[in-house]
Amino acid sequence: MTPRRCCVFRDWGIGVTGGLIALAAALVAASALGLVLRRRAGRFRAARVSPVPSGAPDGPAADVLTEADLGGPLGRQATLVQFSTAFCAPCRPTRQILTQVAGMVDGVTHVEVDAAARLDLVRRLRVSSTPTVLVLGPDGAIAKRAVGLPRKADVIAALGTVIQQASPGVTQPADAE
Numbered sequence: 479m480t481p482r483r484c485c486v487f488r489d490w491g492i493g494v495t496g497g498l499i500a501l502a503a504a505l506v507a508a509s510a511l512g513l514v515l516r517r518r519a520g521r522f523r524a525a526r527v528s529p530v531p532s533g534a535p536d537g538p539a540a541d542v543l544t545e546a547d548l549g550g551p552l553g554r555q556a557t558l559v560q561f562s563t564a565f566c567a568p569c570r571p572t573r574q575i576l577t578q579v580a581g582m583v584d585g586v587t588h589v590e591v592d593a594a595a596r597l598d599l600v601r602r603l604r605v606s607s608t609p610t611v612l613v614l615g616p617d618g619a620i621a622k623r624a625v626g627l628p629r630k631a632d633v634i635a636a637l638g639t640v641i642q643q644a645s646p647g648v649t650q651p652a653d654a655e
Contacts, residue, residue: 521626521632522623522624522636541620542617542618542619542620543612543614543618544618545618548589549591550589551587552616552618553580553585553587553614554584555584555586555616555640555641556583556586556615556616556641557587557588557618558587558588558589558612558614558637559591559611559613559614560573560609561593561596561599561603561605561609562591562593562609563593563594563608564594566608566609568626568627572609572611572628576588578630579630579633583634586637586641593605593608606625609625609626609627610623610624611623611633613633615640621639621640621643622636622639
C-alpha cells in the first residue's frame with residue numbers, strides 16, 4: 479500500500495511555501511481590483527457620444543432622451559435620470575440625494591426609471607447595473623453618467639458643468655460685500 483500524500487501542491491511540484499505565495503498574490507490582486515472598483519463607483523464621467531451609423535433608420539438617438547422616453551417632463555436647465563430596480567440596495571439613498579439636489583437647484587428635475595420595466599431604454603443606453611445616474615442637458619442630451627451611489631457634491635458639480643454649458647453667457651454673481 480502506498481502512503482497518502484498530505485498536500486495537493488506536492489503533486490504539482492509546488493511546495494507549501496509556493497502555495498502560500500500564490501494565495502498571497504491572489505489576495506493582493508483581488509484587494510487592488512476591489513479598491514479600483516470602489517473608487518470608480520458613483521463618479522461622474524462625460525457621456526460618450528454614440529455615432530449614428532450610416533444607413534440607420536431614423537430612430538431615436540442613443541444619447542438624447544425625450545419626455546416620451548422618460549415618462550415625465552425634462553427640466554428647464556437639466557434633468558437627473560436614475561435607473562433603478564426593486565432589489566437595488568444603493569438605489570434608495572441615490573434617490574434621496576438626487577431629490578434633494580433637484581429641490582435645491584431651480585429648473586432641475588429628477589426622474590426615476592424602473593430598469594426592469596424599461597428594458598428598451600436599458601439596452602439603448604447600455605445600462606449594465608443599478609443605480610445608473612444620467613445628467614441631461616435642457617435638450618435631453620446625456621452630458622454626464624455615473625454608475626453606483628454618487629456623492630451629493632459630485633452630483634452638484636456635474637449639474638454645475640451641465641448648466642454652465644447650457645448657458646455660457648451667464649456668469650455667477652459675485653458675493654455681496
